[in-house]
Amino acid sequence: MAQELTGKVAVITGGASGIGRATVELFLREGAKVVIADISDDAGAALAESLGAAAVYLRTDVSSREAVQAAVDLAVSHFGGLDIMFNNAGISCGAYPDFIDDKLDDFDRVMQVNVLGPMLGTQIAARHMKDHGGGAIVNCASIAGTLAGHAMMTYRASKAGLIQFSKSAAIDLGRYGIRVNCLVPGHIRTPMSSFQQGASSEQIDRLEQEVSAVYLSNQILKRRGEPDDCAQAALFLSGQRSRHITGMVMPVEGGVTAGDPVNHLADIFAARASVLG
Template sequence: MIDELAGKVAVVTGGASGIGRATVAKLVAEGAKVVMGDLDPERGAEAIAEHGDAAVFMQTDVSDPAQVERLVEHAVATFGGLHVMCNNAGIPGKMHPSLLLDDLADFHRVLGVNLLGVMAGTKFAARHMAEHGGGSIINVSSVGGVMAGGGVQTYRASKAAVIHFTKSAAIELAQYDIRVNCLAPGNIPTPLLTTSAAGMPPDKVERFAKAVRASMNSERPLPREGEPEHVADAVVYLAGDRSVYVTGTVLAIDGGTTAGKPLKPRKKPEEGKSAEQNSAAQAAVSKN
């Protein structure tokens, strides 16, 4: 659609790279004015440079609720309102070889960014929206918050909490015509994966990232690779008027990963053979 979000003002946290950067670009392309919050001023300034006066940057640490409040106030003061809040900022925490070896040293930082940042963004955005006709709040979780698994336990716990908080907030804020929904991306190439391996030698980080990607690809039913833009498209949908009857939902953008394991490739039916013969051939493939 063209200019689907014309006249709307949005805030995107963690907007300087990855999913956040793609989201800012999509929102601007659909006519929205955007305030990007991110901890990295250099990448933030670079990310908004291509959007002219349709986007502005404000350095923000979302683990500090006071800074999140100022980010929301800045959006209202700069563009005259706030209709969409995308709480996207997130960090992975440090990868450990085992939960038994995890010192939990980064627990408070991970929960501060991934959960407290989402809660603060929802709260301060909703305060404005409740007095100005409602709006849409979109919280970015992860398939790691939907599916259990080994590794980065603090990250998984924080993302699971985002999902439950989103549903609870959706119930409470519906009376103000505020919709609160959650996205659960999976296997999207972003800097998060390599960040979790910080401390490894560069060559090991690259091998580690490739191995994890290969493992995730093998567990995804759809053969195509996910991209940040695929998540950004979902943000546009939840931000606009097409989703006015959608709240409290969790949308997985993961190529079917959370649905189940992929099947082995099926053999195409051969012309000239009966249905029974083709079925027997497929059964033979399934056994192998």
């Protein structure tokens, strides 16, 4: 089968783990060359090493303009250009208290990584793409940015802000042949969504099972989302199949935001039957 990204060069931020890593691996299988831009040096360097000459790792803190510029420059100098920018790196809040007790200690860092990072990535990539025939930019938001909920208010606000930025950037950059789309993952099996911090390796599997059961309760599709589910969507948004699509907010979440999967009507009629007999 033909490869979708033959001859294309991508920068993938947060490419050392989870969704980013799965996207690095898929893009390489599809013929792209990839700069893995992350701050997790050991994992990023080991991944690049395992993938051979089509991947290179660069320590890149996405909240730094100089670092993001260096990642784009590396794509151009090492691989000859930049066609795809996947602004995927993101962090969650450090703690999850009810909002009333939230000290908002992590506000600045979460906003820098989750909002400023993709804004820098979009702008710096676009400055190159504008003079080189356009390109595809994909920003990674979250259902926390589309679906209101308890706690994690800074994360929710950051992802909602990123969605609005992405749609606006699509409008602003379309004249240069640059498409900007937003990927909106739901609950995807990665270290972030399993809340693995502080868990031992023996505890991680059990933790994942318990956490999965909670996630599946409000999903229409009763399967755990995997990093590759998002990588496939990122591939679609980055390649020719989506050439007429920009400003889109694409959920990859097993139907969580489609509606409430609980059959309330059945419950109501059961209640009615219990009253009326």
